[in-house]
Amino acid sequence: MNVAIVDYGSGNLRSAQKAFERANAEADLGFAVTVTADAEEVRRASHVVLPGVGAFADCMRGLESVSGMRDALEDTVVCGRKPFLGICVGMQLMARVGREHGDHAGLGWLDGEVVALSPGDATLKVPHMGWNELVLSLAHPVFEGVAEGAHVYFVHSYGFVCTEPANVIANVDYGGEVTAAIGRDNLVGTQFHPEKSQATGLAIIANFLRWRP
Numbered sequence: 705m706n707v708a709i710v711d712y713g714s715g716n717l718r719s720a721q722k723a724f725e726r727a728n729a730e731a732d733l734g735f736a737v738t739v740t741a742d743a744e745e746v747r748r749a750s751h752v753v754l755p756g757v758g759a760f761a762d763c764m765r766g767l768e769s770v771s772g773m774r775d776a777l778e779d780t781v782v783c784g785r786k787p788f789l790g791i792c793v794g795m796q797l798m799a800r801v802g803r804e805h806g807d808h809a810g811l812g813w814l815d816g817e818v819v820a821l822s823p824g825d826a827t828l829k830v831p832h833m834g835w836n837e838l839v840l841s842l843a844h845p846v847f848e849g850v851a852e853g854a855h856v857y858f859v860h861s862y863g864f865v866c867t868e869p870a871n872v873i874a875n876v877d878y879g880g881e882v883t884a885a886i887g888r889d890n891l892v893g894t895q896f897h898p899e900k901s902q903a904t905g906l907a908i909i910a911n912f913l914r915w916r917p
Contacts (some may be wrong), residue, residue, distance in 0.1 A: 706736040708749035712770045714763040715755030723899035727909035743772030747780050756793025760802030763793045785890045787915045795893030815867040823879025831861040836876040844873045846892050846911045854904045856896040890917040
């Protein structure tokens with residue numbers, strides 16, 4: 705079993721790699737963890753992770769600039785239905801459209817849009833940065849054992865608004881409801897950074913590696 709963390713120039717790759725290696729080792733799951741920009745290596749992976757830091761359009765351009773990667777993701781994740789985890793902007797890229805500095809097409813794997821955060825409380829700053837409590841709205845294997853109110857770490861100025869509420873796994877309250885995790889079929893995404901979320905994040909990563917949708 706092997707997990708491919710996609711390198712397209714837009715992610716905190718070393719931090720993600722270390723967290724996946726630690727979760728794998730602590731749970732004794734026997735995975736090889738690889739950071740790769742090789743489309744064929746992504747096709748061979750049993751699990752695929754798409755991290756992301758930065759602006760939606762820049763990340764989408766970066767992904768499409770990696771030779772064969774867009775097709776490899778479509779073949780592996782959409783057609784092959786292998787477990788997929790999008791993190792932060794990696795989750796946002798699953799949307800139909802991102803509205804950061806104009807309208808930009810995403811992967812279109814989940815119907816929804818990525819829009820600017822607008823907290824109802826004027827004292828709350830954007831970007832939303834720091835720890836917040838998860839409010840779980842949907843049972844999901846990747847969140848098995850995660851307690852209601854568990855704290856996870858966020859850094860973002862835009863959020864994913866799902867067209868279909870049934871695809872929302874968890875929210876947080878940040879001057880209003882903000883999507884924290886989404887999923888459908890073999891797809892799951894976290895707006896927060898599990899690799900920076902200590903024990904809760906490591907548990908989510910281990911659950912993802914165990915997941916066989």
